[in-house]
Amino acid sequence: xxxxxxxxxxxxxxxPDEKGHFGPYGxxxxxxxxMGPIEELTEAxxxxxxxxxxxxxxxEDLRQYVGRPSPLxxxxxxxxxxxxxxxxxxxxxxNHTGAHKVNNTVGQALLARYMGKTxxxxxxxxxxxxxxxxxxxxxxGLECVVYMGEEDIKRQAINVFRMKLLGAKVVxxxxxxxxLKDALNEAMRDWVTNVDNTxxxxxxxxxxxxxxAMVRDFQAIIGREAKEQIMKQExxxxxxxxxxxxxxxxxxxLFYPFIDDKDVVMYGVEGAGEGIETGHxxxxxxxxKSGVLHGNRTYLVEDADGQIIPTHCISAGLDYPGVGxxxxxxxxxxxxxxVSVTDDEALQAFHDLTRIEGIMPALESSHALAYATKLxxxxxxxxxxxxxxxxxxxxxxxxxxxxxxxxx
Amino acid sequence: xxxxxxRFGALQTxxxxxxxxxxxxxxPQPSVTVSLMHAMVSAGADILELGVPFSDPMAEGPVIQKAxxxxxxHHVSLKDVLGMVAEFRQHDxxxxxxxxxxxxxxxxxxxxxxxxxxxxxxxxGVLLVDLPPEEAEALIVELKKTGLDIVFLVxxxxxxxxxxxxxxxSSGFIYYVSLKGVTGAGHLDTEEVAERxxxxxSHSKIPVGVxxxxxxxxxxxxxxxxxxxxVVGSALVKKxxxxxxxxxxxxxxxxxxxxxxxxxxxxxx
Numbered sequence: 001x002x003x004x005x006x007x008x009x010x011x012x013x014x015x016p017d018e019k020g021h022f023g024p025y026g027x028x029x030x031x032x033x034x035m036g037p038i039e040e041l042t043e044a045x046x047x048x049x050x051x052x053x054x055x056x057x058x059x060e061d062l063r064q065y066v067g068r069p070s071p072l073x074x075x076x077x078x079x080x081x082x083x084x085x086x087x088x089x090x091x092x093x094x095n096h097t098g099a100h101k102v103n104n105t106v107g108q109a110l111l112a113r114y115m116g117k118t119x120x121x122x123x124x125x126x127x128x129x130x131x132x133x134x135x136x137x138x139x140x141g142l143e144c145v146v147y148m149g150e151e152d153i154k155r156q157a158i159n160v161f162r163m164k165l166l167g168a169k170v171v172x173x174x175x176x177x178x179x180l181k182d183a184l185n186e187a188m189r190d191w192v193t194n195v196d197n198t199x200x201x202x203x204x205x206x207x208x209x210x211x212x213a214m215v216r217d218f219q220a221i222i223g224r225e226a227k228e229q230i231m232k233q234e235x236x237x238x239x240x241x242x243x244x245x246x247x248x249x250x251x252x253x254l255f256y257p258f259i260d261d262k263d264v265v266m267y268g269v270e271g272a273g274e275g276i277e278t279g280h281x282x283x284x285x286x287x288x289k290s291g292v293l294h295g296n297r298t299y300l301v302e303d304a305d306g307q308i309i310p311t312h313c314i315s316a317g318l319d320y321p322g323v324g325x326x327x328x329x330x331x332x333x334x335x336x337x338x339v340s341v342t343d344d345e346a347l348q349a350f351h352d353l354t355r356i357e358g359i360m361p362a363l364e365s366s367h368a369l370a371y372a373t374k375l376x377x378x379x380x381x382x383x384x385x386x387x388x389x390x391x392x393x394x395x396x397x398x399x400x401x402x403x404x405x406x407x408x
Numbered sequence: 409x410x411x412x413x414x415r416f417g418a419l420q421t422x423x424x425x426x427x428x429x430x431x432x433x434x435x436p437q438p439s440v441t442v443s444l445m446h447a448m449v450s451a452g453a454d455i456l457e458l459g460v461p462f463s464d465p466m467a468e469g470p471v472i473q474k475a476x477x478x479x480x481x482h483h484v485s486l487k488d489v490l491g492m493v494a495e496f497r498q499h500d501x502x503x504x505x506x507x508x509x510x511x512x513x514x515x516x517x518x519x520x521x522x523x524x525x526x527x528x529x530x531x532x533g534v535l536l537v538d539l540p541p542e543e544a545e546a547l548i549v550e551l552k553k554t555g556l557d558i559v560f561l562v563x564x565x566x567x568x569x570x571x572x573x574x575x576x577x578s579s580g581f582i583y584y585v586s587l588k589g590v591t592g593a594g595h596l597d598t599e600e601v602a603e604r605x606x607x608x609x610s611h612s613k614i615p616v617g618v619x620x621x622x623x624x625x626x627x628x629x630x631x632x633x634x635x636x637x638x639v640v641g642s643a644l645v646k647k648x649x650x651x652x653x654x655x656x657x658x659x660x661x662x663x664x665x666x667x668x669x670x671x672x673x674x675x676x677x
Contacts, residue, residue, distance in 0.1 A: 019542065029511060029538045031467040032574075033588055036565030175473055181464060188466045193589035195565065292511045292538065293464060305485035306516030307463040 013259045015329065020209020020296075023332060025325035028208040030295045034188075037195045042210045044115050049217065054110065061106045062221060065139070066096050068103075070222075072229035072386070078356045085239065085379035087372055089359070089389040090226050090254065099362065099391030100222060100250045101132035105201055107218035109136035112199035119143040119198045123187040125152055125180035125246070126317035126364065127159025128391055129203030134168035144168040147186040149179040152316045159395050177310040180246075180320045184294050204247025205324030208295030212324050219253025226386055227257055234384060240265045240375065243388035244367040245285065245338065246318035248327045250390035255336060265337065268327060269371040271313030272340035282311035284323050285331050285338040298325045314343035314399070315363035317391075345370040350393060350400065362391035363399065410557050411504040411532040412580035415454055416615045416636065425632040425677050427452055427670055428617060430508065430641035431662070432459035432475035433492055434484030436652040442495045444659055449503050451663040452670030457535075457639065460489050460509030467537045469592035471642040474649060486513040486522075490529040497530035504532040506559060506580070511539045514547070523550040533557030533580045541577045548577065559583050562608055564600070575612035581637060582608055587620045592642030596621040602634040624665075625672025632673040640669060 015022045028038060048054040062068040070091045079087045092100035105122075112120060120137045122144070124130030130146040137144035146163055150172045153160050163170050176182040184207075191200040205212045205219070230238055241258060243251035245268040258264045270283035281287060284299040291300040293308060301309050301321040313319040330336035341349075346363060349370035354360045361369055365388070372387045379385070393400075401408050409417075419426055429448050433441050445456055461479040465472065486509075493505050507526065514522045514536065526534070533556055539547065541560055551558055557580030562571055565588065575582060586601050587593055605616050618631045619639030628638045644662050651657035 027543050028540060029543055030540065031537050031563075031585075032540060032561035033467075033563035033565055033585060035540055035570070036563070036567065175470075175477070176463060185464050185466050189469070189590045192467065193593065195588055289516075292515050294466070295538070297515075300512075302512070302516065304516070305483075305487070306513035307461075307480065307485075308512075 015326065016209065016213050020213065022326045022329035025297050025328040026209060026212055027297055028295060029292045029297065030208045031192060033192050033195070034208070038208055040115070044111060045210055045214050048111055048114055054114070058107055058110055062103065066102050066106060067094065068221065069225045070094050072226055072233065074233070075357050078353065079376065081356055082373055082376040084376035084381065085383035085385045086381070087376055088230065088238070088384065088386045090222060090386055092222060092250065092388060092390045093359070093361065093365070093392035097128070097132050097135050098394065099128040099132070100219060100253060101129045101203055102135065103221055103253070104203065104215050104218040104249065105129070105132040105136045108199070108201045109140055109142070112142065113140055115199065117197055117199035119145070119194065120201055121145045121147070121187050121190050121198055122201045122203060123147045123180065123183040124203065125183070125319055126315065127152070127156040127163065127395065128317060130168070130170070131159050131162050131166070133201050134163045134166035137168065138166045145190065146170050147173050147183040147190070149173045149177070149183050151178040152180065155316050155399060156395060157398065179310070180316070181308060181322070204249040205252045205326060206247045206294055206296060206298070206322055212296065212326055215249055216252045216256055216326065219249050220256045222250065222253035222388065223255060223257035226254060230384065230386065237261055237264055238384040238386045239379065240267060240385045242267045242269060242368045242372050242375065242385060244269045244318060244364050244390060245323060245327060246271070246282070246320045246364065247322070248324035250388050252324060252326055254386070254388045255330070259335060266335065267371060267375065268336055268338045269367045270338060270340040271315065271318040271367055272342045273312040273314070275342055276340060280312035281340065282313035282319050282321070283340045284321060285327060286340045293322050296325045298322050298328045314346060315367065315396070317362070317364040318367065339371055341367050341370040347400070347403065349373060359389070360393035361389055362393050363396045365390045410555060410580060412455060412506070412557050415504050416581065419454060423677065425635070425673050426454040426617065426637035427666070427673060428455045428457050428637050428639045429453045429644055429666055430457040430459060430639060431644055431648065432461060432472060432479055433489040434461060434479035434482055435475040435645070435648055436478045438482055438484055438488060438492070440655045440658060441492050444662065445496045446500065447659045447663050448666055449500060451666035453503070453666060455504045455506060455637070457506045457508050458489060458493065460486055460507055460513060462510040462513060465510060467590055469590040469642060471592045471645050471649065475645045478652065486517055490525055490531065493531050494529040505530065506533045506535060507531055508535045509537070511536045519547045519550040523554045523556060527554035527556055531556065533559055535559040535583060537561070541574055544577065561585050564588055564604065568607070571608055572611045575608065575614060578614055581615040581617045582612065583639070584608060584616055584618045584635070585620050586618050591620060593621065596627055596630065598630040598634065601631060605634050625668045628669045629672040629676045633676050638673060
């Protein structure tokens, strides 16, 4: 964490400001009861990320428990099939628990222990963050409650069972659209009620300050490693970065250490669902407007009255009407590009990577891969793209089978 | 002076504490709300708090969440709520109306446009649950232009220096949230409430209202002893839920509970 801060200080990019603003985005839009706990968390985080002992313990956990560094794999056969730029995959799917989510939960769990909290709560969509939270809670002997939309529980039965095996209580959320956004509302309600003993591990770079900055700092290990690895493997920086964006934590984790490297083009890929034009999508940056939800100002999928509209995406982890405020700022400032791919395109990429490279990607990550299949052929063969392979696809095989009419 | 301050001034002269009922606008359907507002005034309400439906009411317990869902089934928007207030004003120009809700509908309407339209409709103030003073500056500027009050919350976790800042920015009254948690929860510790209210009063002359956890005449009476106003929400909204199919019964049940609470409050002050 200190490493990131030092590097960024040498460059020009230094957001958020002290109130948590990324330009007009971010901030703290929360009920008064949460202001005290949020300030307490901010202070604890500042203390810990300047404490060499805390950083050493985090680094050790990331190495020995998570299994870092994750490889930067040259997908040669896939690159050659596409006939353009060389594609490298940052293999976050090889982390313990199978996705990038654990980078953040390991960090926040250490913070929870430092703050003397005995109870962890989390929201989850696809279940990856829920599993990653239940995992670290089990390891530290903390009680764990995970809020999950009733719809998502149906879509992600395997992850629900994994969380239960890990000793977590999974609470079905039946309010609103019964998906990730409602799980977040419910977790906030729990937190406001149990602030004394409870630590809320938010899984993405959204929520009130300091969450967007804190989760980014914990996920920035992805980009730091990727930068070092590509320098070692290719002797130069990549030309483009591609990552999927729901809340946007894996994308910001990859992008952040490259923000001051102006020649590196960044692409965040949102879920276009059945197509942006159908209205059934999960693409606030591509097709939404600015608004305030879940503690921060950002782009939202909302109607003309300011009500949040239910989103649609084949992957539960991208099925969220908001997005981290830093992405909103990177979009407006022009530093990053945001694009979208449909359910069908993502599904095709899921099959392609599985068949061509023997790597089964999560449906979330398949969105990034699908965009890479469009981007790579437009680039020369000596160009380099890094795609964040944020999670593995085992959890999605039921969804894929169902869609293709196969019962397993 | 705003209608809210005028009302508090008048009540203080009479030695009476304010009763502030909350209902969600458009719950269970839009046609119910305006006549319910008049009925609540007849049953003893001094200020009306009208909830603006929002799809993601993060600070509400299940009772008010469901109320907002019922209203949203009829697509009740902020614009519609302003229309209801305007209709109410045709027959009542005295009772202050406070809108309570979440920032996003106001943000989407635009701060200046909201301030203008709300004042024109006859709204007197606004309380936005997810807008703390730190983020409120731009909205306050617009509200001041059209003479609307902004009510901020103080909670059991609010530290003294923050109380001072909140007191400085609040107008109309300060709303003390008597419990950690969401609306409709828990039991009241009146001693703690008294201590907190006194602390707020040491920073400000603005009246202090107390809400969360007040459900009947007895709990209202205990709070009225220490605060300037008593806010009752979920207990009333529950009546709407119980009688959702029958507008007359909703009005009867809410009026009956409010009259009981009114008597309870008046008996102790």
